Amino acid sequence: MASFEAINYSLRPNKCVERKIIFETLVGLSSSFDFSKYQYLGMGSMWFVDFVLAHKSLGIEELVSFELAEYSPRAVFNRPYKNIKVFPGPVSEGIEETDWAKPTIIWLDYDCGPDNPAVFEDSATVAAKISSGSILMVTANAHLGRIPNKDTEDNPLNRHEGLALLLGDAAPSAEEFKHINQKNYHNVLATCLTRHIERAHRRSGRGGKFISFLNYYYKDNAPMITVGGMFVNEDSEAKLRQNRCFLNSEYIGPALYPIQVPPLTHRERISLDALLPSTEKLNEEEVFKRLGFKLDQSQLDDYSKFYKLYPSYGEVVL
Amino acid sequence: MAQWTAKADPTKDFFIDMITRDIGLDECIFDLLDNSIDGASRHSQQQNRPDLAGYFADILLTETEFEIKDNCGGMSLLDAREYAFHFGRRSDAPKDAENSIGLYGIGMKRAIFKIGKKIVIKSATSAAPHEAFQVDIDVAEWAASPEWEFQLEQIDPEDFVGTEISVKELRKATASEFSDQIFVSKLRKDVGKYYSFFLQHGFEIKINGIPVKQHVYGVREGEDIAPYTHEYTDSEAGVKVRIISGVAGTPPEDSGDPSTLSKDTESWGWYIICNDRVVLAGDKTEKTIWGDDFPSWHPQYNGFVGLVFFSSEKPGELPWTTTKRQIDETLPVFRRATSFMKDATRKYLDYTNTRKTNLDKAKSVESSAAIRPIAEIKISSDRPVLMKLPVFDDAPKIKMGTVSYQQPVSVLSKVAQSLGNSQMSYKQIGQKTFEYYVENEVGE
Numbered sequence: 001m002a003s004f005e006a007i008n009y010s011l012r013p014n015k016c017v018e019r020k021i022i023f024e025t026l027v028g029l030s031s032s033f034d035f036s037k038y039q040y041l042g043m044g045s046m047w048f049v050d051f052v053l054a055h056k057s058l059g060i061e062e063l064v065s066f067e068l069a070e071y072s073p074r075a076v077f078n079r080p081y082k083n084i085k086v087f088p089g090p091v092s093e094g095i096e097e098t099d100w101a102k103p104t105i106i107w108l109d110y111d112c113g114p115d116n117p118a119v120f121e122d123s124a125t126v127a128a129k130i131s132s133g134s135i136l137m138v139t140a141n142a143h144l145g146r147i148p149n150k151d152t153e154d155n156p157l158n159r160h161e162g163l164a165l166l167l168g169d170a171a172p173s174a175e176e177f178k179h180i181n182q183k184n185y186h187n188v189l190a191t192c193l194t195r196h197i198e199r200a201h202r203r204s205g206r207g208g209k210f211i212s213f214l215n216y217y218y219k220d221n222a223p224m225i226t227v228g229g230m231f232v233n234e235d236s237e238a239k240l241r242q243n244r245c246f247l248n249s250e251y252i253g254p255a256l257y258p259i260q261v262p263p264l265t266h267r268e269r270i271s272l273d274a275l276l277p278s279t280e281k282l283n284e285e286e287v288f289k290r291l292g293f294k295l296d297q298s299q300l301d302d303y304s305k306f307y308k309l310y311p312s313y314g315e316v317v318l
Numbered sequence: 319m320a321q322w323t324a325k326a327d328p329t330k331d332f333f334i335d336m337i338t339r340d341i342g343l344d345e346c347i348f349d350l351l352d353n354s355i356d357g358a359s360r361h362s363q364q365q366n367r368p369d370l371a372g373y374f375a376d377i378l379l380t381e382t383e384f385e386i387k388d389n390c391g392g393m394s395l396l397d398a399r400e401y402a403f404h405f406g407r408r409s410d411a412p413k414d415a416e417n418s419i420g421l422y423g424i425g426m427k428r429a430i431f432k433i434g435k436k437i438v439i440k441s442a443t444s445a446a447p448h449e450a451f452q453v454d455i456d457v458a459e460w461a462a463s464p465e466w467e468f469q470l471e472q473i474d475p476e477d478f479v480g481t482e483i484s485v486k487e488l489r490k491a492t493a494s495e496f497s498d499q500i501f502v503s504k505l506r507k508d509v510g511k512y513y514s515f516f517l518q519h520g521f522e523i524k525i526n527g528i529p530v531k532q533h534v535y536g537v538r539e540g541e542d543i544a545p546y547t548h549e550y551t552d553s554e555a556g557v558k559v560r561i562i563s564g565v566a567g568t569p570p571e572d573s574g575d576p577s578t579l580s581k582d583t584e585s586w587g588w589y590i591i592c593n594d595r596v597v598l599a600g601d602k603t604e605k606t607i608w609g610d611d612f613p614s615w616h617p618q619y620n621g622f623v624g625l626v627f628f629s630s631e632k633p634g635e636l637p638w639t640t641t642k643r644q645i646d647e648t649l650p651v652f653r654r655a656t657s658f659m660k661d662a663t664r665k666y667l668d669y670t671n672t673r674k675t676n677l678d679k680a681k682s683v684e685s686s687a688a689i690r691p692i693a694e695i696k697i698s699s700d701r702p703v704l705m706k707l708p709v710f711d712d713a714p715k716i717k718m719g720t721v722s723y724q725q726p727v728s729v730l731s732k733v734a735q736s737l738g739n740s741q742m743s744y745k746q747i748g749q750k751t752f753e754y755y756v757e758n759e760v761g762e
Contacts, residue, residue, distance in 0.1 A: 115740055150739040153568050154746070165741065173503035175528045195500050202494050 014218035014259050016311040018226060021251045021259070022137065022214060023053040024309075026105070028245025030058060033103075033133060033236075039064065041098065041106040043091065046071075046078045050107060055081055060105070066094040091122050100129040106136050111222075113141035114166050114189065115148070123193065124200035132208045133236040137228030138193060142186040142217075163192075170196040186217050190225045190256050201231060208233040211240065213252045218259040225256060261306045262299035269310065272300075276307055330461040337405075338432040343495055344505055345643055346432045347386075348512065349425030350483065351375055351523065352595070352642060354388040355516055357481065361391030371520030378526055379505075381497035384433050384488065389480040393441040395449035395470070402426065403453070403468045425642075426483075431457060433492050434485035441482070442475030450475035506530050515594040518693055535589070537564030537623060537695070540687025542709075545695060546624075546662040548702035555635045555651040562692055563588075563624030563662040564705060568684060569670050570620050570743075587615065588659065589625045590645050592636040598645050605647050607659050618670050624662055625692060626655055661702065669707045676710040683708040721752065 026035065036059035044051045044065035054060045063084045067075040072088035079086060087094040091108065098104075106126060110119050123138045130136060147162040157165065159180040164171040172180065172188050180188055198210045214228030230240060240246055251257055264272070271291050275282060282300040287293075295303075303310070328336075341349075358373035378385040393402055405427060430437045435457045442450035451470040460468075488496065495501045506525045510533040513523060517532035524530065537545040545564030552559055567586065588606040590598040602608055602615035609615075628636050628651070637645050637652035645652065673680035697703075734742040737750050 146740075148739070148741040150741060152741050152743045152746075153570065154739060154742070155568065169500055169504050173499075173506065175503065175506060176499065191499075195498065199498055199500055202498070 011311070011313055012220040013261050013263065013311050014220045015224070017259050017261055017306055017309045018216050018218055019050060019053065020309045020311075021216065021257075022107075022226075022228075023050075023057055025214065025245060025249055025251050026135070027057055028249060029240070029243055031245070032239045032243040035060060035105065038062075038103045038105050038134075039099075041066070041094070041104060043067070043107070043109045044075065044079070044084065044086075046075060048078065048080050048084065050109070051084055052080055054105065055083075058105075062102075064094070064098070066091045091118060092125065095122060095125050095129070098129075100131055103131055104134040106130070106134070107228075108136070108138045110138070110140050111224075113143060113146040114163070114192075115146045117166070120167060120170060120193065120196055123197050127197045127200040127210065127231070128204035128206075130201075130231050132206075132231050132233040135214070135228065135230050136197065136210075137214055137226055138197070139224060139226040140189065140193065142189045142223045142225045144180075144182060144185050147180075167192060167196075170199075186223055186225050187256060190215060190217075190227050193225075194227050194229075197227070208237075211237070212254050213246070215254065215256045216251075216259055217256040227256075259306070260302045261310055262295065262302055264303065264310075266312065266314070268293065268295075269312070272303055273307060276304060278304070330466075334431050334457070334461060337428045341428060341432060343432065343492060343501075344508060346429035347377065347379075347505065348509075348643065349429045350386050351377075351509070351513065353426055354386070354390045354481070355513070355521060355595075357388065357390030357392070358521060364391075369519040370516060373520070374522040374524070376524045376527075379496040379502065380526075381493050382486065382488065384485040384492075384496065385483065387480065387482045392443040392450075392480050394443050394446060395451060398441065398451060398453075398470060405466075430455075430483060430485055432489070434488040436486040437483070438485075439481070439483050440473065440475075440478075442473075442478050442480065444479045447475050447479075448472075450478075502526060507533075511599060512596040514596060515591065519594075534691045535566075535623065535625060536689040536691045537562065537566050538684065538687040539564070539690040539695070540683075542683050542706065543687040544703075544706035546665075546703065546705040547695065547697045547699075548658055548662070549697045550700075552651050552654060555630070556632070557628050557630040557635050557651050559651075559655050559658075560627040560629075560697065561624070561655070561658050561662055561702075562695055562697075563622070563659075563666070565621055565666065565684065565687075565707070566623035566689065567621035568681070569622075569673060570617060583617065583620055586620050586622055587624070589623070590637070591625060591627045592638050592642075592645075593629050593633060594627075595642060597638050597643060605645060607656050607663060612660055612663075613667060619667060621670075622663070622666050624659060626659060628652075628655075658702065662705065665705045665707060672710060673708075676708075679710060680708055721748065723748075 029035075038058075038060055039062040040051065040054040040058070040060045041064045042050050042054075044067070048065065051063050051065060054063060061083055063081070064087055065075060065079070065084055066087050066089070068090065069088040072086050075086045087097065108119075108122055108126070110116065112119065114120060119138065119140045123136070126136055144159070147159050148165055149157055149159075149162055151157055151161075151165060160172065160174050160177075163180070170192050172192055177184065177188050194210075194212050194215075198212075201208075201210050208231060210229055210231050212227060212229035214226065216226045218224055230236070232240060246252055268291075272282070272287070275287070275290070282304050284294065284297045284300060287295060287300060354373075354375040355370075358370050361367075362370055362373070373388070373390050375386060375388040375390070378387075430439075437453075437455040437457065439453045439455075440451070450473050452473045453468050453470050455468060502525065506528065509523055509525065509530045510517070513521070513530070514533050514535060517523065517530065522529060539545060543565055545562050547560075547562050549558070549560045551557070584600050587600040587602040587608075588598070589596055589600065590606070598605065604610055630636055635651065637647065637649040639646050647653075730744060730747055731740065733747050733751065734740055737747065742750075
């Protein structure tokens with residue numbers, strides 16, 4: 001890959017598109033669910049991008065960001081609104097101190113994978129406590145290299161064994177997934193995590209169920225997955241199933257929705273935008289003829305799919 | 319003379335609730351499997367077959383239905399009328415299959431009542447195809463009627479020989495477990511463990527179309543490592559007892575490090591097997607030998623596996639309880655076995671201590687001894703053969719010191735990763751980083 005095709009990791013355009021998709025979807029659902037009465041829990045880091053969206057576009061007033069005690073003063077300094085509370089401590093403790101009777105949208109936005117037990121453990125704890133009508137999303141790293149290849153005694157492990165060591169019963173079985181490889185690992189991990197959430201909720205004896213429909217896969221550098229959905233009782237399930245966005249949005253479904261945007265310069269972007277929307281597919285040669293530069297057909301397809309969500313970056317001199 | 323009578327007849331609802339209360343879903347399925355395997359054993363004896371090859375049980379579980387289908391000979395009409403649908407085994411029940419695992423005549427009813435509400439049972443034998451029958455049970459209707467009866471309808475079996483049980487309208491809790499792939503794959507794994515020795519004899523089990531793989535129990539056998547073996551007949555109970563124990567895994571290097579010990583320990587400990595059915599798996603409690611006058615289980619003993627096989631033509635003599643998933647550890651035949659089980663364990667416990675000071679050598683000896691399946695281990699002597707474990711010459715005396723210190727876990731895990739194994743034990747991290755310092759900064 002040419003170096004200009006590599007992505008500036010700090011900008012993470014795919015992550016940005018995912019965030020837009022998720023909040024666009026939530027706005028769509030908000031015609032059936034009054035999210036302004038919800039609380040939003042997340043991991044806002046120092047940037048709070050999702051918190052801004054939760055407050056601005058969903059009207060949520062009660063917002064809590066989990067941040068390690070060490071960094072929490074800086075997070076408090078950086079919070080964009082004063083109604084964002086910063087919980088100083090690990091997410092697991094934040095979960096313990098949360099009032100779960102209140103309907104919630106929670107995004108556990110990890111950058112690690114199942115190698116950090118918190119990913120599965122925290123998801124399960126939330127699933128066991130959360131009230132119906134609430135939404136849980138979990139983002140995790142789906143890089144194969146994070147599966148241990150040796151046990152504590154340095155004996156070699158294959159990928160199934162490595163995942164079994166991390167996940168116990170939640171690990172994928174060899175009968176269902178004969179091989180675990182680059183091609184399918186994101187699906188394997190998403191399946192395991194979703195089942196783990198469903199199981200934890202079911203076993204909590206709270207009734208209702210988990211409907212999984214916010215599922216995304218992207219790669220800014222490391223492959224990442226987000227799995228998510230809503231915990232419903234009969235009443236909220238009926239509301240959800242009648243929601244127009246839920247019925248029609250292409251971003252909603254049980255399978256991982258791949259997000260892939262090509263890195264483009266600003267100039268390339270506005271030229272392509274000028275050709276869109278188009279009933280005909282943007283075509284490699286056509287673009288070359290009209291604009292004088294070449295892009296792979298796959299990149300053109302990806303761009304046509306996401307052009308409305310494509311982030312634009314610029315330097316601002318303050 | 320009594321003045322008043324209080325009616326004590328149990329209601330059927332109460333009865334159904336009682337018998338299904340203390341049994342897990344996985345145990346229900348095991349009960350039904352036990353019946354199939356009993357049938358296969360009986361049938362193979364009648365046909366003088368050497369093993370259970372050709373017999374199968376196919377289990378299907380989904381959110382909406384459950385089914386188990388076998389070709390294990392079927393139930394005769396007489397057995398069905400007199401025994402199979404009777405609650406509790408009648409005292410005049412005929413002698414069961416040789417080495418039968420079924421015993422108490424309650425398993426099937428209990429299992430199907432636990433699973434769901436609309437039940438159909440079909441069975442046909444090759445000896446009397448005209449007596450093939452079907453029973454339809456609507457649990458709610460049955461519970462409402464005063465009679466303790468089931469109606470058997472005659473059916474045309476066509477070529478079918480065996481038993482088929484299907485359950486629809488699953489109980490709510492059952493349906494949600496059955497829809498869970500984690501439950502299904504764990505069930506497959508457990509069946510592979512608990513029915514290992516039947517699978518070994520050729521019996522085939524499928525769950526949702528996928529064959530269950532036999533879990534092969536084994537212990538290391540090599541030049542310096544060999545298992546404890548002993549076989550005898552308990553003359554009072556007439557029960558054949560076979561004991562094998564040995565090293566199956568690698569003992570942990572650092573049993574003081576909790577992060578490395580919590581995982582994957584269920585394989586270790588004692589296994590009790592009655593008529594080839596694993597009744598108790600990986601036991602580390604006083605149910606077998608641990609604690610009391612013997613050392614309690616300690617994670618340092620990870621890697622140890624012991625198996626005791628009890629077999630008898632009279633299943634009632636075996637040390638198990640009604641559920642067949644628990645042992646009755648108070649029975650004399652079991653008490654007598656425990657003294658040998660302790661002999662079969664003690665040497666290993668000592669070894670885990672001596673190996674600590676000779677770690678490298680111990681590891682190389684251990685890994686040179688391959689794990690041999692239990693079925694291949696021959697017991698030739700009448701007397702117990704003690705476990706063979708590496709003996710270490712006293713190393714030349716070098717004065718040693720112990721280094722011990724604490725570091726934040728987050729730093730440790732970064733170091734482990736940079737050493738190339740994210741799961742490395744803390745002890746090893748200390749060792750490796752120390753060695754690195756010595757190699758790079760300290761002259762010989």
